[in-house]
Amino acid sequence: DAGVIQSPRHEVTEMGQEVTLRCKPISGHNSLFWYRQTMMRGLELLIYFNNNVPIDDSGMPEDRFSAKMPNASFSTLKIQPSEPRDSAVYFCASSLAGLNTGELFFGEGSRLTVL
Amino acid sequence: GQQLNQSPQSMFIQEGEDVSMNCTSSSIFNTWLWYKQDPGEGPVLLIALYKAGELTSNGRLTAQFGITRKDSFLNISASIPSDVGIYFCAGQGGSYIPTFGRGTSLIVHP
Numbered sequence: 001d002a003g004v005i006q007s008p009r010h011e012v013t014e015m016g017q018e019v020t021l022r023c024k025p026i027s028g029h030n031s032l033f034w035y036r037q038t039m040m041r042g043l044e045l046l047i048y049f050n051n052n053v054p055i056d057d058s059g060m061p062e063d064r065f066s067a068k069m070p071n072a073s074f075s076t077l078k079i080q081p082s083e084p085r086d087s088a089v090y091f092c093a094s095s096l097a098g099l100n101t102g103e104l105f106f107g108e109g110s111r112l113t114v115l
Numbered sequence: 116g117q118q119l120n121q122s123p124q125s126m127f128i129q130e131g132e133d134v135s136m137n138c139t140s141s142s143i144f145n146t147w148l149w150y151k152q153d154p155g156e157g158p159v160l161l162i163a164l165y166k167a168g169e170l171t172s173n174g175r176l177t178a179q180f181g182i183t184r185k186d187s188f189l190n191i192s193a194s195i196p197s198d199v200g201i202y203f204c205a206g207q208g209g210s211y212i213p214t215f216g217r218g219t220s221l222i223v224h225p
Binding site: 031045056097102104105107108 | 146148155157158159160203205207211212213215217218
């Protein structure tokens with residue numbers, strides 16, 4: 001079975017450029033999470049969608065970050081303009097909210113480097 | 116908000132040794148989860164605990180949900196090189212969203 005699919009796996013870009021990260025959740029899952037992982041802060045929740053609707057975006061660092069989920073099988077996280085401090089690994093995770101078990105299924109991550 | 120303290124931050128051990136790590140919380144949780152992240156991959160669930168006092172094993176891994184519902188530990192017995200990675204605890208309270216600890220980085224020397 002296909003797990004959570006993220007792209008790109010790696011991206012190197014220059015400061016000021018727009019970055020778009022993509023995620024395809026597991027089919028049938030109705031909750032989607034975007035996390036950012038750094039050495040300094042560990043795993044930070046950026047935003048959480050339930051049934052394609054953003055429920056909690058309090059973790060989004062600032063207006064440069066935006067996330068969308070136009071349908072149940074696709075989500076994007078956009079950074080515009082990017083800055084060096086945005087360098088991190090960004091994870092997408094999905095789950096079936098109805099189970100309420102807290103188990104998240106993570107993608108392999110997108111490693112972003114902003115020069 | 117809820118905070119999780121996970122310790123130790125890192126461990127360097129010899130193959131064959133047992134490992135113990137734990138998480139404590141300032142709040143009560145209804146569920147405790149332990150994930151492992153292999154290098155270059157996303158975290159994967161190892162063990163889930165749903166009841167205070169519950170002790171659950173998965174092969175060489177054993178985890179317990181503390182009686183106070185504010186702590187959990189994970190033990191790994193007879194470590195092997197493939198146990199290398201970052202181990203995260205996560206607690207879930209009234210909110211559906213789990214709160215993650217900072218992780219324990221484990222290095223196993225052959």
